[in-house]
Amino acid sequence: MSLNSYQYIMPRGVNAEGLAEILHGHGLRLELQPSVATEREFYDTFDWRLYAAGLVFFIDRSRDGTRLHLRALADGLDIVSVAAKEVPGFAHELPAGVLRDRLLPLAESRRLLGIASLKCSSRCFKVLDEENKTVARVLIERHGVVTGEGARRLGLGERLVVAPVRGYSEPLQQLRALFEHELGLVRLNGAALEEALAALGRHPLDYSSKLRVPLPAGVTAGEAARRLLAALLNAVESNEDGVRQDLDPEFLHDLRVAVRRTRALLGQMKEALPRSCAHYRQEFAWIGRSTGAVRDLDVQMLAFPAHAAALGPGGLGDLEPLREVMRAQRSRERCDLLETLAAPRYRRLKKDWRALLENGDAAVWVATDEARRPALESASAMIEHRYHKVFRAGVGLTPESADTDMHRLRMQCKKLRYLLEFFAPLFPRDDIKSLVRPLKALQDNLGEFQDLGVLLEALPGYAERLNGGERANRARVALGLLMERLRLRKELVRAEFAAVWARFAHQQHQNRFNRLFGSD
Amino acid sequence: MKVIACYNIKGGVGKTASTVNLSYLAAREGFRTLVWDLDPQGASSFYFRIRSTVGQGAAGLVRDEFELDKVIKGTDYENLDLVPADFSYRNMDLFLDGEKKPKQRVEKLLKPLAERYDYVFLDCPPGISLLSENVFMAADVLLVPLIPTTLSLRTLDQLLQFCQQEGLNDFSVLPFFTMVDARKVLHRRIVEELPKRMPNVLTNHIPYSSEIEQMGLRRAPVNIFAGHSRPAQCYEDLWWEIKVRLEWL
Ligand SMILES: Nc1ncnc2c1ncn2[C@@H]1O[C@H](COP(=O)(O)OP(=O)(O)OP(=O)(O)O)[C@@H](O)[C@H]1O
Ligand SMILES: [Mg+2]
Numbered sequence: 001m002s003l004n005s006y007q008y009i010m011p012r013g014v015n016a017e018g019l020a021e022i023l024h025g026h027g028l029r030l031e032l033q034p035s036v037a038t039e040r041e042f043y044d045t046f047d048w049r050l051y052a053a054g055l056v057f058f059i060d061r062s063r064d065g066t067r068l069h070l071r072a073l074a075d076g077l078d079i080v081s082v083a084a085k086e087v088p089g090f091a092h093e094l095p096a097g098v099l100r101d102r103l104l105p106l107a108e109s110r111r112l113l114g115i116a117s118l119k120c121s122s123r124c125f126k127v128l129d130e131e132n133k134t135v136a137r138v139l140i141e142r143h144g145v146v147t148g149e150g151a152r153r154l155g156l157g158e159r160l161v162v163a164p165v166r167g168y169s170e171p172l173q174q175l176r177a178l179f180e181h182e183l184g185l186v187r188l189n190g191a192a193l194e195e196a197l198a199a200l201g202r203h204p205l206d207y208s209s210k211l212r213v214p215l216p217a218g219v220t221a222g223e224a225a226r227r228l229l230a231a232l233l234n235a236v237e238s239n240e241d242g243v244r245q246d247l248d249p250e251f252l253h254d255l256r257v258a259v260r261r262t263r264a265l266l267g268q269m270k271e272a273l274p275r276s277c278a279h280y281r282q283e284f285a286w287i288g289r290s291t292g293a294v295r296d297l298d299v300q301m302l303a304f305p306a307h308a309a310a311l312g313p314g315g316l317g318d319l320e321p322l323r324e325v326m327r328a329q330r331s332r333e334r335c336d337l338l339e340t341l342a343a344p345r346y347r348r349l350k351k352d353w354r355a356l357l358e359n360g361d362a363a364v365w366v367a368t369d370e371a372r373r374p375a376l377e378s379a380s381a382m383i384e385h386r387y388h389k390v391f392r393a394g395v396g397l398t399p400e401s402a403d404t405d406m407h408r409l410r411m412q413c414k415k416l417r418y419l420l421e422f423f424a425p426l427f428p429r430d431d432i433k434s435l436v437r438p439l440k441a442l443q444d445n446l447g448e449f450q451d452l453g454v455l456l457e458a459l460p461g462y463a464e465r466l467n468g469g470e471r472a473n474r475a476r477v478a479l480g481l482l483m484e485r486l487r488l489r490k491e492l493v494r495a496e497f498a499a500v501w502a503r504f505a506h507q508q509h510q511n512r513f514n515r516l517f518g519s520d
Numbered sequence: 521m522k523v524i525a526c527y528n529i530k531g532g533v534g535k536t537a538s539t540v541n542l543s544y545l546a547a548r549e550g551f552r553t554l555v556w557d558l559d560p561q562g563a564s565s566f567y568f569r570i571r572s573t574v575g576q577g578a579a580g581l582v583r584d585e586f587e588l589d590k591v592i593k594g595t596d597y598e599n600l601d602l603v604p605a606d607f608s609y610r611n612m613d614l615f616l617d618g619e620k621k622p623k624q625r626v627e628k629l630l631k632p633l634a635e636r637y638d639y640v641f642l643d644c645p646p647g648i649s650l651l652s653e654n655v656f657m658a659a660d661v662l663l664v665p666l667i668p669t670t671l672s673l674r675t676l677d678q679l680l681q682f683c684q685q686e687g688l689n690d691f692s693v694l695p696f697f698t699m700v701d702a703r704k705v706l707h708r709r710i711v712e713e714l715p716k717r718m719p720n721v722l723t724n725h726i727p728y729s730s731e732i733e734q735m736g737l738r739r740a741p742v743n744i745f746a747g748h749s750r751p752a753q754c755y756e757d758l759w760w761e762i763k764v765r766l767e768w769l
Contacts, residue, residue, distance in 0.1 A: 067550070081598065082550030097638075132739075133569035134596045166601055167593030 004077045006176060008185035010158035016123050016140055019160075023125065023138065026178055028171070031132075033124040038062040040118040042193050043087050045110035046242060046251065051204045053106050055079070056193050059087050070099055076189055087112055090248070109302060111248040116196040117146035118156075127171050135168040136175060137161075143192050145199040156195050159188055207238055209254045211261065215425045221272040221378040222371030225265060228422050230357045232262045237350065244341060246334065249298040256295055259287050264418045268382055271370040276356065283349045290340040293333040300455050301326055311481055318478035321471050325462045379423035384517040386416040394442075394501055399494060403453055406497075410446040417443060431516055438504040445493060445500045452490040459483060521634045522766055524641050525659035530675045531646035534665040534698035536563040537732050537742075539643040541755040542663075542762070544741035547600035551638040554592070555602045558626075558655070559645040560612075562605035568595045569739050572605040580606075581625060582615045588629045596740075601637075613650040622650055627658035648682060656688050661766065664695040665726075668710035694765060696758060697725035722765070724758040726751055 014022075016032070023030055039061045044050045050057050056071045068087065070080045080099045091107040094100035103112075120143050127136040143156040160179065164172040179185045197203055213231045215224050235258035242251030266273065266281040304323060308316040340346055356364075366372050393409040417439055424432045463479055466472040524542075526535040539555060547553040557564045562572030570593050580586050592601050616622040630640060644655050656662070664679065666672045676695055683693065695718070701707050715721040726732070729751040731742050738745045743752045 083548065084550070131569040131571060165594035167591070 004075055005164070006162040006179075007076070007188040008160045008162075008179055009188060010140060010160045011183060011185060019138070019140065020125065022178075022183075023127075026174070028174075029128045029130075031126045031128055033126060035121055035123045036062050036064065038120045038122065040120055040192075041087070041114050042116045042118075042196065043112045044115050045107050046113060046247070047110070047207055047209055047254075048205045049106045049108075049110060050103070051193075055102075055106075057103070057112070058193075059084070068099060070102060087114075109248055110250050113247070116193065116200055116202075118192060118196050119144045119146060122161075127175070129168075129171075135165055136171040137163040137165070138175065139163065143195070145196045147200060156192060156199065159192075160185065209235075209250070209257070211235075211421050213422075213425070215375060215423070217376075217426075219375045220366060220371060221269065221373050221375045222365040222367075224375035224379075224423070225269050225272055225371075226357055226365045228265060229262060230354075232258045232265075233350070233354060233357065236262075240341060244338065249295075249302060252291060252295055252298065252337075256288065256291055259284050259291070260414070261418050261422075263288065264415050265422065268386075268415065268419065269378070272368060272373070272378065273371070274356065274364040274367065280349070280353055280356075283345075283353075287340065287346070287349075291337055294330060294337050296454060296458075297326055297330040297333060299451055300458060301330070303451065303455070307482060307486065308478075310485055311478060315478060315482075318474045319482065321466055321475040322459075322462055322479060325465045329462070375423065376426045379419065379426060380517040383416070383419050383423070384513070386412065386419055387513050387517070390416050391505070395505070397497070397501070399498075403449075406446060406449060406494075410443070410450060413439060413443050413446065427516060431512060435509060435512060435516075438500075438506070438509060442500050442504045445497055449490060449493045449497070452486055452493065456483060456486050456490065459486075521630075521637050522639050522661075523630065523659045524639060524661050524663055524762070524766075525644055525655045526641065526663045526665065527644045527652065527655060527659075528664050528666070528675065529646060529648055529679055530672060533646075533667050533672065534726065534732075535646075536567070536643050537735060538663065538665050538698065538726070538755075538758075539564050539641050540567045540735065541741050541743065541752075542759050543600060543639070543641040544597060544743060545756060545759040546639045546641075547597055548743070550599060552636060553600050553639045553641070554633065554637045555595075555600070555641045555643060556588075556630075557603060557605035557643050558609060558651065559605055559643055560607050560609035561645070562607075564643040565602065565604040567735060567739055567741070568602050570595065570602055570604050572607060581612075581629065582619055586629070588633060609645075609651075616650045616654070623653045623657050626651075626654040630658055653686070656683070656686070661692045661694050661762075663762070664693060665698040666695050666714075667699045668697050668707040668714075670706075670710075673710065673714065692720065692765070694720060694722055694762065696722035699728040700725050701728045722758065722761050724754060724761050726754050726758065 020030060020032065040058050041061075042056065042058045044057065051073070054073045056069075056073055058069050058071070060067050060069065065083055066085060068080075068082050068084045069078050071078050079102065080097075082097065082099055088094055089111050090109070091100060091103040091112065094103065120141050122139045122141040125138045126134045127138065129135050139161040140158060141161055142158050145156060162172065162175045162179065180187070194204065211228075211231065213228050215227065219227075236255055239251045239255040239258070242248070243255055263281060263284045266277050266284070270277070301323065304319070304326075305316055308319050311318070370378065390409065390412045393405075393412045397405060397409065417436070420432060420436055420439070459479060459482070463476060466475055526539045526542075528535055536559070543553050543555045555564055555568070557572070560572075565572045573591075588603060591603055593604060594600075595602050616625060619625060621628075626642075633640070642655055642659065644652060662679075664676060666676060680693065682688075695714075697711050700711060711725060715723070727750060729749070731746045731749045731751050734745070735742055742749065742755065746752055
């Protein structure tokens, strides 16, 4: 078990020999170890899920072997440290154990990406007792950040580290008293991640799939729209690389969400926006269309293991040929998607759109009366209007209603949700939260219903492409069972709709909506 | 948490050497590992350079508020901790005897550590006593080092008989050979014959070797100072086999 280590800024003008002298002078028995070079690479998901959960995850490579560490940010304490050859692409590929149990629920299907590398050379003094047992370690660590090409190193200075050994508190107290009180050294925290990132010009949490655009209180509708649209364009561009490299399905998902939010905003704020926006609305619709097929397959394939698991052990194995068909289909669709991302039309869209948002004539964003209205006012009006639309679409639905009616409600809900997210900063936080919660539950229900419908429609098509043979036959049998299950599940989800809707339509929520956004 | 007890009725068979080497290998792989030195002579504490205490160890163990956590010491190796022996362990039975559940004390003391460690190794003193019965209750497996001699086989039979009498069969007994001298015909024969009538016997064994003897001088696991030697390799193979067997439990 590792213990909290204590880190300090190394005092100027003191080297290893000088430090040894000081420690000797305090009656400590020392053994100097040969210096060790360690390479440390930090990992997190693209959206910083580990860091956001207060964790730092890194791999240390040195002559003594390679170890993975999961460390708590708060106290610099290792939660787990295990020997391993490398960091796997995904948390689910880790061997069973504490590390996997901690990482998987956070990272889920997101890839673990290298975010920064450090080179560290350290010299270690073992502090020994009369049995020559190590009772504490004092290390001098020199860190350098590795910057991309050419592995240029940026020095981060030296730190002095006291690493205690469990059950030996006396030498620890002695060392701390020496460094903190006698020498007055400054304590440091963490695994040097923040320092490394700062040296690379990055900072943690620089991407989130949540839209977080601060809107000042008196902002006009036009200006609010411009800021939101600019943030959404950034989100599209941030995710492009991950989509191109196919790092994990969430990149495409986030890119598409940003595109959909853009379209929703362009559609709903038409009157407040520059005329040329109509053209961009069409262009973003084109991106939405050209990325849909891959996303549909991603959704189906992500849900697959869970569905197959319900068939019992062997279920997933039997269905493997079907997954192969889906994978093949996906890589064909991905070719089209990559073509779209490489197309001049796409590049032009982004360039012109950014020019309009950032450098263009500022006057076009406040050209109409609607644009000059306070954002608070027009947001309220839009949300109220959309809320009534959701209501009208949902209120008459019965278990017998057509799937297309459910779909219409789902689309209205999405638009309402986006509006609430866009303009949340203008309204009291707790109010927005308590309105979003039942809306989200409703969307989850409608979303699952929709996904099941899509999957049920698509599966027979994949089955047609199975070849002959024993394996394919087994897959067909398993598919029959699976479809049966999916149909049952779909009915169940539909049956749950009434309760979810009732919660959303509760008088209390209606009152809150009216109070917050009502025109009277 | 899996509890592995290194145990034999007979003394001087390599219990301590095996505890020290196997626990080190487990820790080196990243498993959070604890050694509990239950032998008042404190041999495994000695190998890890941790002084055994001359205190109230045994009396402490039976006190209600006692926590093992408080006496754990870190070894010189990552992931490897140790509960040092206490000289008073020699009177352990006297203390245990006064307890309500005298055979479950060790198990109870280990329980709070279940989330903290992956493996716990118990280095046991020889003989059958209340303490060894505690070990039987707490252990998931009994690793039984055997020198391939007729006398050793007899004590193994005694042990198995005892377990049967006491109805103790919810742990596995895994015997393995130590101090095997390939030049001795008798050693070779027993190593070959025993697995035929006792399929539980592990197939990897530890040869008689000067490197293991040197552990006392070096005060370190053999893999530290003679990593490429044959006995070091043999302990690695043995550890691999034990892990495989533990998965079957
Ligand atoms: N494979 C081996 N080759 C040579 N010597 C060995 C080997 N294994 C153990 N020894 C030596 O034999 C002696 C007894 O070994 P060890 O202390 O491990 O046995 P033990 O079963 O723990 O003894 P005790 O019953 O006294 O606790 C020690 O001096 C040790 O160095
Ligand atoms: Mg011993």
